[in-house]
Amino acid sequence: MKFVFFSPMATNSAIGRVTVLIVRALMAQGDSAVVVRTEHEQRLDKPAHACDTELIDWTQTAAVEAAISSADALIYQIGNNYSFHCGGLHWLATHPGIVCLHDFMVTHLFAEWAEGRRAEAEAILADWYGEELAEAFYKANTAESFIEMATQSCPMTEWICSMALAVVSHSHWGMARVAQSCAGPLRVVPLPYDAPSCTSAMSLAASPPPQKSRVNILTVGHVNPNKRVDSVIRAIGSSALLRDTVSYRLCGLIGPQVEQSLSRLARDLGVQLVISGEADDAALQQAMNEADIACCLRWPSLEAASATTIEGLLYGKAVIVMDAAFYSELPDDCVRKISPFNEVAELTEVLEELCGNAATRQAMAHRGQVWAEHTFSAPNYARELANLSVSAAAAQPVLSMVGTLVSTLDRWGASPALMMSDEIADALQLFQGHGQAAV
Structure with missing residues (x-):
């Protein structure tokens, strides 16, 4: 193909x-x-x-x-x-x-696409979410209000x-x-990913926990409120054990005001914070290899999957995630999950457990690495994509025929109630079995 x-x-x-x-x-x-x-x-x-x-x-x-x-x-x-x-x-x-x-x-993709296409965008919003939401979409005047509207409504x-x-x-x-x-x-289908220059699961299981002066915690990605970095700093700062034993590193794009705010918070709470900024692939690989814990909190959680979380697992790191969306589907024995509604307290407890016991931390990291190497497989994804391509090709003429029928009814002024009537729905039963499958 x-x-x-x-x-x-x-x-x-x-x-x-x-x-x-x-x-x-x-x-x-x-x-x-x-x-x-x-x-x-x-x-x-x-x-x-x-x-x-x-x-x-x-x-x-x-x-x-x-x-x-x-x-x-x-x-x-x-x-x-x-x-x-x-x-x-x-x-x-x-x-x-x-x-x-x-x-x-x-929603961000849509909002930028919609610039210069307001009438078309409002029609799309109204079709899917109603006239009221279509009007409200353009009234969100802060990043926070936009995200709230997007996650809850559109x-x-x-x-x-x-x-x-x-x-x-x-x-x-x-x-x-x-x-x-x-x-x-x-x-x-699980997202395929890799971890260049990582230690294999077999080597990780055989090696003793390294002796280091501090436990290294890493967060990767654009530093914004969604990454929950301030919550990690507060969790570390609330614990004498963590303040004395942890170094927290950020690798990713960070704005000057955010950097100043987080640095000030870390100083006030006695947290050792290292801000590396945006890094190339080689630097990110080194940072991941040097980390003991990958902190992959996201709230709100919007991704279909998290490449950073998968990478942390593949690198054999103890991974902490939010108990939401994609992250909730990860095996409980391979990651630690934090409730978004009791974030700092639960994070403090989990970090104390993982930082206080290297053997426990490494055992979880090994389980996660073995599972991730089996799950996030490019050959598996390629096979699934090839199979789906055959199914999609078979479904295409059927979907085109149904689309033509619906468009014709719409041009004739058919109401939504008529389109959903038994007479129409029963006729379309003919096409069942050619559309959706195995989700």
């Missing part, structure tokens, strides 16, 4: 890293692939992940159309960042394919998935919205 992937490929894109792994696995099983870079035009000159196949910019219309015309399946990697995915949206609108949904909430999952022939996601928690909006086949 020939696949065309629409994906960001810049070296700072975790989704691009995933695409490389999938393409490599597809080629190993005898398939071929072309990758269309989907970043904003101003980003297309940035260095790309090394990939053993042809790369095309989404703006190269003739080359993209030629790739599409000879493809067996189109794969759209979609996340909640417009500057990384604008090219994917451009082609998805006219050439539907399989959407690999990396975030269940894509994640825009339906907008993306309604354009797809089929959807792959990486956890179950948001699939109800996917099923409401995509009539094609659906799959939940």
Whole structure:
């Protein structure tokens, strides 16, 4: 089979890293692939992940159309960042394919896409969430109010998935919205990821806990309120044991005001805080190797899966997560889970346990690494994607026929009640079995 992937490929894109792994696995099983870079035009000159196949910019219309015309399946990697995915949206609108949904909430993606398209955006919002929400969408005047509205009322999952022939996601928690909006086949498949330069599970199990002056805790990623860094600092600062034994490191983009605020909080509470800022792959790999605990708290939890959490598990680190969304689906014996409603107290208790007993910490890390190496597999993802491509191709004419019928009824002025009547619904039973499957 020939696949065309629409994906960001810049070296700072975790989704691009995933695409490389999938393409490599597809080629190993005898398939071929072309990758269309989907970043904003101003980003297309940035260095790309090394990939053993042809790369095309989404703006190269003739080359993209030629790739599409000879493809067996189109794969759209979609996340909640417009500057990384604008090219994917451009082609998805006219050439539907399989959407690999990396975030269940894509409201930021939608909001930036909607700039200059207000009437169209309001119609989409009204169709999925009602006229009142369509009006409220443009009245959110702070980042906090926007996130609250997005997570509670309009994640825009339906907008993306309604354009797809089929959807792959990486956890179950948001699939109800996917099923409401995509009539094609659906799959939940663990996200493939890797951990360059990590210690193997076998070596980790055989080696004794290292003797170090302090336990190193690491948080990776853009430092914003969603990462709960201030809660980690408060948890460490509330415990004499943790203050004396812990070093807390941040690796990721951080604004100057946030850096000043967190540094001041750490000083006031007597916490040893190391702020490394944005780092390249080699520096991040070194930071992960040096860490004892990966603190992967996210609240609100919006991802279909967390590459950072998977990476922490693959690197053989004790991983702490929020007990929500994707993170709740991780095995209880492989991670420690924190309630978002008792965050600091539970985090303090868990950190004291893990920092106070190296053997316990390492045993959990080993269990997590073994499970992650088996679960987050690129060959498995490639097989599932190939199988889903066959199902999506079979479903496409059926979905097109149903879409034509619904459009015709809509042009005739049919009300929603009529479209859901027994006469219409019973007739559409003919097509059952050709659409959704195994979520």
